[in-house]
Amino acid sequence: MSIALRQQMVVENKAGAAGAIGSTEVARAPADGYTLLFGTTSTHALYNLLSKNAQYDSVKDFAPVAIVGTAPAAIVVNPSQPATLKDLVAAVKANPGKLQYGSPGTGTFLHLTGEMFKVTAGKLDIGHVPYKGSAPAMNDLLGNQIGMVVDTVGTSLQQFRANNVRILAVASAKRSDLAPDIPTVDEALGTSGFEAGLWALVAAPAGTPEPVIAKLHAATMTVVTDKTFGEQLRKIGIDPITDSTPASARAFIEKERARFKPVVEAAGVKID
Template structure:
């Protein structure tokens, strides 16, 4: 039978008592939610909704802070190096935590090892928008693109982003049609050029593209959701437009903590997030902005989902590797 010293027994008792006490006292001060992209984009919109709701759930202010740059890597690294006490969190995306290590030649962090996934939150399905001078359906646009010389071009928020990869998948599903990629420094500049007529096609989230579509400043050709969007029932899904069942692409979001976060604090954050995701009013608020909320889950299910998404995009990243390295 093992023999324990008085010191080790006291330490064991202290840690056992500390766990529930830690959960009861957290959060002790405002929580900083780092958004690793500039203000005004789809990630920023969802993060602010989430912060407001978590403020109510946790009883302390959840304050958003935009730390854009390097495709989200600057903000991500800041959280990675933060004290793991739950008071600094990252509002990550598919780009920062499924694609980053796939597309970055010299990554500054390991998306799986250097963070703990708290929860997946869902997000906005992607959509493709054409300038109103272009053909009005995806099939007609693709037919015109096949015969265009020089090739037509599409704009994305940047090389290696989910929008870029999803459009490359779209091109392959359409039989390998040639449409040149023009990377922008964010979604807004690409949309500006689309509306101005200097760009034939652009890819964005449903929530960001919907106002332009409704105003007639751009024409939404397809949305990459599983079913037609309630906000745009006239727009077919990409699966419908291509005749390819199962084609979806969602800019999903997730909350991450630095490594070493104590389990009681992780459980408290997960519990509060699940309470938000289960609330009908919160889900309706998100739906109004073109965001599909995820179902409540666990940190383990979040980590499994992110691993599956990384595996899903690996083949397409490998296929466009020359472009990424040019």
């Protein structure tokens, strides 16, 4: 972006509240194009659905520039579990409440993807075990303390390639280039439209002038469409999105919020 804009860019990490602290700061910043947000599914699809005391509205308080990439979720199991997703579902139905799955925490994108999967596969009775991050959940999966985790494809690949875990399905419209032999959830279960990815976006504060947004969008697309950069993203399990526009990005955020709303309500999750 610095090269494309011929302008130095400083990355400032504002950790906390799944990105909400940094997002709130950007939402309140001057709408001059000099303060941008690198947001995620958590900050722009889930935050307003989960928060009891929201500090910003992910649609009204931002001017999206582009959705830049997505990391598909995956259903990952210990090798002691059935070898296909269809067989896993059958086993859960035959033994309700026996299987538990781990996620990086209550209310995270991966937790809610797990809840969405349970409904899609036939209202499965699978317990949720929240962890403080993906790494401890994966450790317990390796130790067979839990039978399943919902993680991203990229972060599961090392253990998958070492034959320590099985990735039964990916939650994307098409198979992952990183693991082309693994079916999608829809392929494995005969469902339609099951997609869940941890996506990222570039956004500016609401009210940023359209010519400024257009310039930022052009610079963003210069980066995302770069062949070398795209290859680097794919190697770590992120699919670059090269055709996003400010208008389509806003529509995408609204669609994702609407899609996750019934999942959040069914899970009964609220976070301060």
